[in-house]
Amino acid sequence: MSKDNRNEGLWEEINNNRDFMKCPDFSKTMICSDQEKKLTQPPLSKEAKGEIIKLSADFDDAVITDSYKELLDIRRSIRVYDKKAAMTQNQLAFLLWSTQGIQEIKGQNYATLRPVASGGARHPFETYFIVQNVEGLKPGVYHYLPLENIGEKRVAIRFIGDFPEHKKRVTNMLAGQKWASDAPVVVFLSCVAYRAEWRYSVCAHRVVLIDLGHVGQNLMLSAAAMGLGSCCIAAYDQKLCDDALGLDSNEEYTVYVCTVGG
Numbered sequence: 001m002s003k004d005n006r007n008e009g010l011w012e013e014i015n016n017n018r019d020f021m022k023c024p025d026f027s028k029t030m031i032c033s034d035q036e037k038k039l040t041q042p043p044l045s046k047e048a049k050g051e052i053i054k055l056s057a058d059f060d061d062a063v064i065t066d067s068y069k070e071l072l073d074i075r076r077s078i079r080v081y082d083k084k085a086a087m088t089q090n091q092l093a094f095l096l097w098s099t100q101g102i103q104e105i106k107g108q109n110y111a112t113l114r115p116v117a118s119g120g121a122r123h124p125f126e127t128y129f130i131v132q133n134v135e136g137l138k139p140g141v142y143h144y145l146p147l148e149n150i151g152e153k154r155v156a157i158r159f160i161g162d163f164p165e166h167k168k169r170v171t172n173m174l175a176g177q178k179w180a181s182d183a184p185v186v187v188f189l190s191c192v193a194y195r196a197e198w199r200y201s202v203c204a205h206r207v208v209l210i211d212l213g214h215v216g217q218n219l220m221l222s223a224a225a226m227g228l229g230s231c232c233i234a235a236y237d238q239k240l241c242d243d244a245l246g247l248d249s250n251e252e253y254t255v256y257v258c259t260v261g262g
């Protein structure tokens with residue numbers, strides 16, 4: 001097969017995407033970033049609206065693996081879940097904290113330090129999750145509030161709303177992947193684009209995707225460390241996911257999905 005036969009009719013789009021993966025000239029674009037122009041910095045995390053629920057968060061109880069080597073050996077994508085096997089609050093709390101928890105705030109609310117690296121410490125993500133089976137939590141859509149539990153041994157979340165027709169809707173949201181609708185929890189990461197654009201302007205989006213891989217790996221390793229399975233999902237329906245989470249699809253939109261459970 002000659003190169004000309006590959007990706008027939010799609011070369012313009014493919015080349016644009018290939019170029020997007022290459023490193024842009026940071027020195028040129030950084031000069032005109034909104035941070036350089038001294039525009040107001042966006043909030044470090046989304047505002048906590050509504051009732052706050054504090055999960056028990058005994059991480060020592062949740063993590064059962066104490067060998068890092070063993071952890072790397074056991075992590076696999078798992079697509080079979082027992083939807084009747086509830087996750088504990090400790091497990092959910094550790095999952096959330098280890099992916100996006102805030103350990104420290106730097107400067108005058110300038111940056112957060114978290115268990116994952118992030119370009120310019122912007123951490124341009126929010127974490128949402130659909131609960132099917134977690135001990136003591138009613139099923140529905142939730143949002144993690146990492147700023148609410150600084151210095152506390154609790155993990156704060158808020159309930160967004162019920163999620164009727166769970167099986168059908170999760171399957172449709174995840175491009176027909178029916179197995180995913182058995183997962184006790186489905187985690188969604190959204191990108192709050194301006195948090196990264198404020199600092200990196202047109203260079204932001206590639207950096208965000210690099211950040212995202214780090215967040216996802218923490219999520220999957222944490223699940224494995226607690227004896228749970230997980231599977232990250234790139235094939236999802238953008239609009240259905242954004243609508244289910246109440247995102248506007250421009251300032252904030254879904255960028256990552258991962259099922260978790262036993």
Ligand SMILES: Cc1cc2nc3c(=O)[nH]c(=O)nc-3n(C[C@H](O)[C@H](O)[C@H](O)COP(=O)(O)O)c2cc1C
Pocket residue numbers: 075076077078079177231232233234235236
């Ligand atoms: C970016 C990315 C997207 C993925 N999307 C899907 C998906 O939509 N559906 C699925 O079943 N698995 C998905 N996977 C899981 C891969 O198929 C899996 O990681 C791969 O087969 C290797 O297996 P392992 O994770 O057990 O090592 C995805 C993995 C990655 C890293």
